[in-house]
Amino acid sequence: MIIHLVDGTYELFRHFYSPAAVDAGVPESRRAVRGVVASILGMIEGGATHVGVATDHVIESFRNELWPGYKTGEGVDPVLRAQFEPLEDALRSLGVVVWPMIRFEADDALAAAAAIADADPRVERVIICTPDKDLSQCVRDGRVVQLDRRKGEIRDVEGVRSRFGVPPASIPDWLALVGDSADGFPGLPGWGARSAATVLARYGHIEDVPARAMDWDITVRGAGRLAATLVERRDEALLFRTLATLRTDAPVGDSVDALEWKGPTSAFGDTAAGLGDPSLAERARRITGAC
Numbered sequence: 001m002i003i004h005l006v007d008g009t010y011e012l013f014r015h016f017y018s019p020a021a022v023d024a025g026v027p028e029s030r031r032a033v034r035g036v037v038a039s040i041l042g043m044i045e046g047g048a049t050h051v052g053v054a055t056d057h058v059i060e061s062f063r064n065e066l067w068p069g070y071k072t073g074e075g076v077d078p079v080l081r082a083q084f085e086p087l088e089d090a091l092r093s094l095g096v097v098v099w100p101m102i103r104f105e106a107d108d109a110l111a112a113a114a115a116i117a118d119a120d121p122r123v124e125r126v127i128i129c130t131p132d133k134d135l136s137q138c139v140r141d142g143r144v145v146q147l148d149r150r151k152g153e154i155r156d157v158e159g160v161r162s163r164f165g166v167p168p169a170s171i172p173d174w175l176a177l178v179g180d181s182a183d184g185f186p187g188l189p190g191w192g193a194r195s196a197a198t199v200l201a202r203y204g205h206i207e208d209v210p211a212r213a214m215d216w217d218i219t220v221r222g223a224g225r226l227a228a229t230l231v232e233r234r235d236e237a238l239l240f241r242t243l244a245t246l247r248t249d250a251p252v253g254d255s256v257d258a259l260e261w262k263g264p265t266s267a268f269g270d271t272a273a274g275l276g277d278p279s280l281a282e283r284a285r286r287i288t289g290a291c
Contacts, residue, residue, distance in 0.1 A: 003117040003256055004048045007130035008055035008098070009106045011036045012087055014150065016080045026276050028079055033087045034275040039149075040096060041283055043129075050259035052252070053091055054109035055084055057100035061108075063183075063243050070243065071184040090275065093267040094284065097259050104250040107134050111246035114138045117256050127154075134180075136160045137171035137246060165197025173206050176240035177230075185240050188229050195220055206230070206237050263288035 015035025026034050043051065059073035073081060084100075091098045099109040110128055117126045118140060128135050131148040138144055139160050146155040153159075160168050177196040179187025202218045203209045210216055211231050213223035220226065230237060264284040272280035 001050055002124055003126045004051045005110045005113050005128045006053045008053040010130050030275050032083045033090050036087055037090050044261055051261055052097045052113050052259045054099045054106035056106045058102045061105045062103050067185055067243055069184045090271050093265050093271040095261055095264045099252050108247040108250040109252050111138050112248045112250040113252045114144050115248040118144050120256050137168050139168040166200045170200045170204055172241045172244040173200050175244035176237050185243055188233055188237055190225055190229050
């Protein structure tokens with residue numbers, strides 16, 4: 001079986017700001033929900049059999065307690081923010097498993113579900129549907145991959161290495177050094193994507209980087225300054241790595257069996273009508289009838 005894990009938060013943002021959604025004539029208050037539901041239904045029409053969707057039910061998480069500058073819901077369009085819970089309800093009525101995260105983040109839920117699926121010998125492949133660089137740390141030997149559905153691009157281990165210059169296991173270290181403006185932590189001064197990739201491609205993790213640049217067996221521009229910064233701010237770097245490391249203990253159940261799509265619930269007809277697109281219910285019925 002193939003497992004599809006979807007970043008519902010990313011999808012909600014994507015459809016909310018999509019020009020195509022605006023042209024569809026759907027009211028703004030339900031535009032993103034309709035877009036995501038139609039998109040997930042399209043995945044099922046395309047052959048997806050086991051699907052789980054993670055959302056940031058509450059945008060803040062335990063990471064806000066670790067770093068005061070970590071991302072919050074500030075600045076999110078209130079019309080968009082008001083569609084998170086309706087999305088969760090709509091997907092449940094479609095018969096899709098939803099993980100609404102409160103203390104954890106949607107990315108943690110995807111990482112946890114990917115780990116469970118990866119450990120199941122019945123699973124042929126795990127496809128994490130999001131372009132988010134954080135999720136690149138979950139990619140494993142072609143068995144767990146990322147899919148950017150908008151671009152139709154699959155990122156495997158070599159794809160991660162090609163994009164970031166490091167293997168999946170070093171992504172949290174890379175983010176710790178470079179920073180992640182989307183998540184609200186700055187990285188270390190002087191460290192950029194290229195220098196972090198060069199160093200981590202050789203040493204793998206922050207704690208394995210020699211304290212003195214003269215002991216590095218690689219050539220990096222400004223190595224002395226970078227090494228000094230890493231020594232001086234190592235605790236900060238390790239904290240940033242903790243922020244960037246996805247948790248695999250998020251509450252997502254313990255079996256991929258629960259992800260099997262068995263058709264919409266009896267409420268989906270009303271859901272589709274409420275979204276301004278009754279054809280969604282008919283599409284779901286056709287898939288169910290063909291199974």
